Amino acid sequence: MSEVAFDGVTKRFGEVTAVDQLTLDIADGEFMVLLGPSGCGKTTALRMIAGLETVTEGTLRIGDRVVNDVEAKDRDIAMVFQSYALYPHMTVARNIESPLVARRFHVDADAPPRKLTAAERSERVDQAARSLGLTDLMGRKPAALSGGQRQRVALARAIVARPSAFLMDEPLSNLDAKLRAQTRIELVELHERLATTFVYVTHDQVEAMTMADRIAVLNEGRLQQVGPPQAVYERPHNLFVARFIGSPPMNTVPGTVVRTDTGVAVQLGGQRIDLDPVAHEPLADGTEVVIGVRPEHLAVDPDGQVKAQVRAVEWLGHERLVVCDLAEHHITVRQSSGAEPVAPGDVLALTADPAHVHLFDPNTTERLN
Amino acid sequence: MSRRTRDALVGYALLVPSAVIFVWFFFYPLVRLFVMGLHQQNRTGTAERYVGWSRFGDVLTGEQFTEGLRISATYVLYTVPLGLVLGVLLAVAANRRLKGIKVFQTIFSSTIASSVAVASVVFFVLLNPQIGYFSSVKFFSLSDPDTALRGVALSSVWQNLGLTFVIVLAGLQAIPDEVDEAATLDGYGPVRRFFRVTLPLISPTLMFLAVVLVIFALQAFAQADILTQGGPVGATETLVFKIFRSQQPIDQGTGSIMALGLFGITLLVSLAQFLLLERRVHYGN
Ligand SMILES: Nc1ncnc2c1ncn2[C@@H]1O[C@H](COP(=O)(O)OP(=O)(O)OP(=O)(O)O)[C@@H](O)[C@H]1O
Ligand SMILES: [Mg+2]
Numbered sequence: 001m002s003e004v005a006f007d008g009v010t011k012r013f014g015e016v017t018a019v020d021q022l023t024l025d026i027a028d029g030e031f032m033v034l035l036g037p038s039g040c041g042k043t044t045a046l047r048m049i050a051g052l053e054t055v056t057e058g059t060l061r062i063g064d065r066v067v068n069d070v071e072a073k074d075r076d077i078a079m080v081f082q083s084y085a086l087y088p089h090m091t092v093a094r095n096i097e098s099p100l101v102a103r104r105f106h107v108d109a110d111a112p113p114r115k116l117t118a119a120e121r122s123e124r125v126d127q128a129a130r131s132l133g134l135t136d137l138m139g140r141k142p143a144a145l146s147g148g149q150r151q152r153v154a155l156a157r158a159i160v161a162r163p164s165a166f167l168m169d170e171p172l173s174n175l176d177a178k179l180r181a182q183t184r185i186e187l188v189e190l191h192e193r194l195a196t197t198f199v200y201v202t203h204d205q206v207e208a209m210t211m212a213d214r215i216a217v218l219n220e221g222r223l224q225q226v227g228p229p230q231a232v233y234e235r236p237h238n239l240f241v242a243r244f245i246g247s248p249p250m251n252t253v254p255g256t257v258v259r260t261d262t263g264v265a266v267q268l269g270g271q272r273i274d275l276d277p278v279a280h281e282p283l284a285d286g287t288e289v290v291i292g293v294r295p296e297h298l299a300v301d302p303d304g305q306v307k308a309q310v311r312a313v314e315w316l317g318h319e320r321l322v323v324c325d326l327a328e329h330h331i332t333v334r335q336s337s338g339a340e341p342v343a344p345g346d347v348l349a350l351t352a353d354p355a356h357v358h359l360f361d362p363n364t365t366e367r368l369n
Numbered sequence: 370m371s372r373r374t375r376d377a378l379v380g381y382a383l384l385v386p387s388a389v390i391f392v393w394f395f396f397y398p399l400v401r402l403f404v405m406g407l408h409q410q411n412r413t414g415t416a417e418r419y420v421g422w423s424r425f426g427d428v429l430t431g432e433q434f435t436e437g438l439r440i441s442a443t444y445v446l447y448t449v450p451l452g453l454v455l456g457v458l459l460a461v462a463a464n465r466r467l468k469g470i471k472v473f474q475t476i477f478s479s480t481i482a483s484s485v486a487v488a489s490v491v492f493f494v495l496l497n498p499q500i501g502y503f504s505s506v507k508f509f510s511l512s513d514p515d516t517a518l519r520g521v522a523l524s525s526v527w528q529n530l531g532l533t534f535v536i537v538l539a540g541l542q543a544i545p546d547e548v549d550e551a552a553t554l555d556g557y558g559p560v561r562r563f564f565r566v567t568l569p570l571i572s573p574t575l576m577f578l579a580v581v582l583v584i585f586a587l588q589a590f591a592q593a594d595i596l597t598q599g600g601p602v603g604a605t606e607t608l609v610f611k612i613f614r615s616q617q618p619i620d621q622g623t624g625s626i627m628a629l630g631l632f633g634i635t636l637l638v639s640l641a642q643f644l645l646l647e648r649r650v651h652y653g654n
Contacts, residue, residue, distance in 0.1 A: 052550050072553045079554050085547035089569040101565075102556040157555075 456533025
């Protein structure tokens with residue numbers, strides 16, 4: 001059990017900066033998800049914690065030890081690779097046992113760490129295998145296992161040595177949708193049971209939202225925002241996070257702030273959206289903004305100020321997505337499938353929930369409200 | 370004519386050239402060896418008569434064959450383990466991502482491009498008792514019957530090293546990086562990683578190489594011919610050397626039977642390879 005702390009960590013591969021000035025504290029026992037699009041540096045950040053990549057600049061701590069120069073084999077860390085990286089020539093039992101073979105462990109109180117005896121090893125292996133339902137597969141080789149079973153073996157191999165932190169690089173990406181949903185729940189339970197730091201890399205926001213204590217959103221090597229899933233969803237710090245998190249993504253339309261005697265509004269082409277006057281106090285008249293509203297915070301309302309023409313309707317069973325044209329942009333409205341039917345060509349009057357209107361600076365892309 | 374028949378005919382037609390070569394240069398000579406082994410020439414070599422299998426036992430247990438076999442077996446022991454170990458060492462050393470590593474990989478594999486004759490001439494210059502740079506090294510001196518075979522073996526090891534290196538390197542590069550990294554995170558240092566992960570994963574490659582090198586060693590002739598002409602006092606007369614020596618116009622049978630004996634031994638080694646490879650684990654996901 002250890003905290004992991006990046007302090008101004010940069011990783012360069014020649015010309016490419018994979019991770020740029022990352023400062024991130026991962027608390028002891030936390031389930032931290034590194035989320036971002038392909039190539040944003042998630043894997044590189046994870047591999048630096050593991051010691052499989054060196055740190056170009058900055059310091060990386062695990063527990064109270066700076067590990068920049070500590071070899072991977074001495075870091076007391078377990079990693080589940082995307083490919084699982086099982087040893088093809090070893091049985092499941094020997095794969096799981098592998099992290100116990102070379103290391104020394106604190107077994108006896110007050111005595112220095114020592115290697116485990118064969119009996120102690122096999123007891124720990126059995127325990128790990130039992131907790132992941134692998135007991136019947138112990139004699140098989142990885143080639144004779146299904147994808148889900150291999151993934152479990154990789155997990156068992158990770159937990160058997162009770163390391164101070166677990167690193168996982170997209171461990172669910174090779175599983176089918178059903179197994180993935182089931183494994184997500186099991187991973188959360190595993191995390192609760194082990195009460196150890198998890199650092200989990202994914203580009204799948206559903207995994208991030210459902211499992212994380214906190215999410216760190218990365219883009220092009222830079223940290224965009226860190227916070228609990230709900231906070232990241234409800235108050236995205238910039239346009240990238242706003243558009244990356246949420247499915248379908250947040251509607252974002254450029255506009256201009258107008259202040260009148262009665263309040264504050266945003267002018268979009270020929271239309272206006274009223275804003276909550278208090279929350280948007282500091283915005284001067286004429287400020288260029290990008291307004292963001294999530295599809296579920298738009299509603300059809302006869303009194304709505306905004307008129308938009310329906311382009312398409314996507315029916316998803318439990319809900320439907322109505323795609324409309326507004327000021328030369330497409331916006332999406334999420335409706336329950338019980339709502340009054342709409343058809344392409346209809347003109348809808350829409351209201352935006354003023355408590356859930358996000359404003360961003362079009363130049364810096366930072367949040368304004 | 371149906372599509373199937375036509376496809377089959379085209380297939381057979383394409384096989385004809387290699388079938389002709391196989392029959393002409395391999396199968397026919399093999400049959401001829403049996404025929405020659407079953408006949409005996411008269412003193413002038415102008416006529417022969419059928420003597421049956423009677424000579425096979427005598428020749429295959431005779432002094433010539435057993436002595437040649439002993440020397441060839443020793444030669445296998447000198448060349449194969451050393452060649453494998455050196456090949457693995459070089460390949461492991463060269464299997465890393467470093468600037469300029471390709472230069473070393475090219476140098477280490479370069480002996481592939483040299484022939485036995487070239488290798489032998491190089492070692493002739495190095496080991497020759499009169500002019501060689503290493504003529505004073507007793508351990509593989511060509512002038513001592515007890516050590517001459519080692520000198521010949523050395524040239525063979527050197528010549529095969531390029532092939533061994535390339536094949537082992539290919540085997541090493543087939544190991545996924547992540548498997549190696551997983552071993553590092555499991556707390557293994559380089560030595561343990563090599564013995565617990567790398568070596569088992571390249572063992573099918575090493576098995577294949579071992580068989581190839583054994584066959585090469587059993588067929589060794591030119592090295593000995595160029596470096597020592599079989600001497601001193603026959604100490605480097607390998608089995609193929611003995612076969613070559615015994616082949617005369619008035620006695621074609623003895624050499625033929627010895628050649629068949631060598632063929633049988635090689636066949637057994639190859640069979641052993643197949644059986645062991647059958648048992649080998651099937652990797653890959
Ligand atoms: N060994 C390397 N050599 C050179 N460039 C690298 C290396 N590893 C990663 N990169 C580069 O660093 C950047 C970040 O890569 P990284 O693998 O961390 O991305 P990622 O966020 O894990 O993406 P993905 O979701 O596709 O796995 C990419 O531009 C990648 O091309
Ligand atoms: Mg990655």
